[in-house]
Amino acid sequence: DAGVTQSPTHLIKTRGQQVTLRCSPKSGHDTVSWYQQALGQGPQFIFQYYEEEERQRGNFPDRFSGHQFPNYSSELNVNALLLGDSALYLCASSRDRSGYTFGSGTRLTVV
Amino acid sequence: DQQVKQNSPSLSVQEGRISILNCDYTNSMFDYFLWYKKYPAEGPTFLISISSIKDKNEDGRFTVFLNKSAKHLSLHIVPSQPGDSAVYFCAASARWGKLQFGAGTQVVVTP
Numbered sequence: 001d002a003g004v005t006q007s008p009t010h011l012i013k014t015r016g017q018q019v020t021l022r023c024s025p026k027s028g029h030d031t032v033s034w035y036q037q038a039l040g041q042g043p044q045f046i047f048q049y050y051e052e053e054e055r056q057r058g059n060f061p062d063r064f065s066g067h068q069f070p071n072y073s074s075e076l077n078v079n080a081l082l083l084g085d086s087a088l089y090l091c092a093s094s095r096d097r098s099g100y101t102f103g104s105g106t107r108l109t110v111v
Numbered sequence: 112d113q114q115v116k117q118n119s120p121s122l123s124v125q126e127g128r129i130s131i132l133n134c135d136y137t138n139s140m141f142d143y144f145l146w147y148k149k150y151p152a153e154g155p156t157f158l159i160s161i162s163s164i165k166d167k168n169e170d171g172r173f174t175v176f177l178n179k180s181a182k183h184l185s186l187h188i189v190p191s192q193p194g195d196s197a198v199y200f201c202a203a204s205a206r207w208g209k210l211q212f213g214a215g216t217q218v219v220v221t222p
Contacts, residue, residue: 004154033209042115042200042212043155056209090154092210100210102147102154 004103006091012109013081019108021076025093026101031055032074033100034066035090043090049074078108086110114138115203117213125221130188132216134201137182141203145210146175146186149198158199159186191220 005024013019025032031050035043045058049068068074072093078085086109092100116135124130132146142163147155161168161175161184168175174187188195201213 006154035210035212040214042117042202042214043210045209045211048209058209092154099157099160100145101157104152104154 004091004093004101006089006103006106008106009104010107010109012111015081015083015110017081017110018077018079019081021078021089021091021106021108023074023076023091023093023103025072025074025091029093029095029101030072031094032068032072033092033094034074034076035092036060037088037090037105039087046076081110083110114141115201115211115213117199117201117216119216120214121217121219123219123221124191126193127190130186130191130195130218130220132186132188132199132201132218134184134186134213135182136184136203138203138205138211139182140205141211142206143204144175144177144184145202145204146173147200147202147212148195149200149215155200188218191218193220193222196220 007022033048034046037043046060047057048055052068063079065077088105090105091103094100114137145160146158149155159170159173177184198215200215202210
């Protein structure tokens, strides 16, 4: 049973560019959350998707947007990249209160 | 707003001894608390959780204690093993909403 799958694992982008990160949730999970983890810090909540809608959002600018597809997979889009967007982006899936399962993350470097 | 704090960035413990990791929170609405373990290049892995209606939860070598009046929780690992060397994150949620993480504690288990 595959857990949470994220792609790509690593990515290098230039300031001002746009990026799309992808996440496939664990089988049976219907909720996807995205987190940003900067170096030396804990993960920070970006937003959560359920039934293809954004259900909760953290303190991130509108440059960060997302989408959830009918098969529960999700994308995170970041526009107009800044150097400060360099981080590990984690996807977590869940169902009810059964617990979150995290993927291994996408390491984004903005140069 | 740092609502979950792990004030010890690192902890060194001898193999076989007890590791005690501490976490403080400020939001009295938090009703579910979790500990995650993270190895480099991997996503956080769920370790143990506790609901606010309990004050202790035990799973093998891991025990989490919750002191609601002090808004404090701790994770005890007994006995500590070399494979326990990792970064440990405390996280909390309110009504199964977003997870708020502490900054993490790097645990090093020495022979």
